Amino acid sequence: MEVFAVEGLPEVQPGDDVARLVVEQTDLRDGDVVCIASTVVSKAAGRQADLDDYAPGEQARRIADAIGSVTGERKDPRFAQAVVEESEEILTEAPFVLAVTRFGHITVNAGIDRSNVPDADLLLLPEDPTVSAAQLRADIRERAGVDVAVIVTDTSGRPFRLGQRGVALGWAGIPAARDWRGEHDREGRELSATVQAVVDELAAAANLVTGEGAGGTPVAVVREFAFGDHDDSDALYREEDSDVVREALREWSL
Template sequence: MEVFAVEGLPEVRRGDSVAELVAERADLQDGDVVCVASTIVSKAAGRQADLADFPASERAERIADGIADIAGEEKDPRFAQAVIEASEEILTEAPFILAVTRFGHITVNAGIDRSNVPGADLLLLPEDPTDCAERIRAGLAEHLGVDVAVIVTDTSGRPFRLGQRGVALGWAGIPAARDWRGESDREGRELGATVQAVVDELAAAGNLVTGEGAGGTPVAVVRGFDFGDHAGSDELYRPEDKDVVRDALREWSHVRD
């Protein structure tokens, strides 16, 4: 399997076609997996915003004050308000804001970015990353005549571990997971629990070559990945009624209040 970054992409602006920009610079082949950073998808969709767009509510003021007390430095309540408005639910208010986005992803600050946003204070995640992936995939097929998969990615922290890694927010042309249940291990024992989140693993592989910071390479291509003869699933986000961690965080937050 080969993973490489797409070089030479310009600064993406509102109204740009991500598919067209990639098609002009990448020699894609059928079966490639194109990992596209959510930052450029959001920029093309005009998801930039200013802090002034989010007058702080009482809740935002309380959240900012609580985090400031822990961190020992002042926090802008308007940022907390932006997170509130971008979220379906706030799971924790301190020591950081852990939010459920409206498309199901759970992440710190609802994934709102404050770096590499020319002309604005904030960059919000795409409203519907899977729809974005589908449209980019269709655009690449139109421009290059290729059948590829597309994953819209972001970087996210990990419970119980230091550091961040790439994760999938939306995907098209590939199942989210490879389901090994019902298959056998080397001893002939039937697997009953193994479901491999391949879109997350591919997003992480792409992130190794796109990098962070000022690299300016927000698109990676994974070539030679073989899904294999396995059942596929598009379930990636754990159902709320089976999410014991989410329930524990709600209970913890309730006790703190």
């Protein structure tokens, strides 16, 4: 398997054709997995906002005050309001805001970014990354005549571990997971619980070559990845009624 960043992409602007930009900068092949950072998907879709666009409500002011009292640093209630508006549910309000996005991803500050946004204060996540991935896949097929998979990626922190890693927010043309249940290990024991989050692993591999900061390489291609002869699953986010961590967070307060 080969993973490489797509070099030479310009700064993406609202309305840009991301698929065309990618196709112009690399020779894609059938079976490639194109991993595209959510930042460029959001920029092309005009998902930028300014803090002055938000009028803080009672919940946002409470969040800002709670974080300030814990960290000693003032939290802008306008930013807190943006997080509230981009969230289906707020799981924790302090010492940081952990939010459930409208498409099921759980992350700090609803994934709102304040880095590499030259023309606005904030960059919001795509409204539906799986829809975006499907559209990008269709656009790439139309422009390059190749059948690829597309993963819309982001970086996210991890409970119990330091550091961030790449994760998949949306995907098309590839199952979310390899389902190993029913297969056997080397000793002949049947696997009963192993489901491998393939799209997250490919997103993390892509992040190794695209990097963070000012690199300007938000797209990576994974070539010669073989899913293998396994059952597959498109489930990546836990069902709410079986998510014991989410339930515990609802009952926890600082």
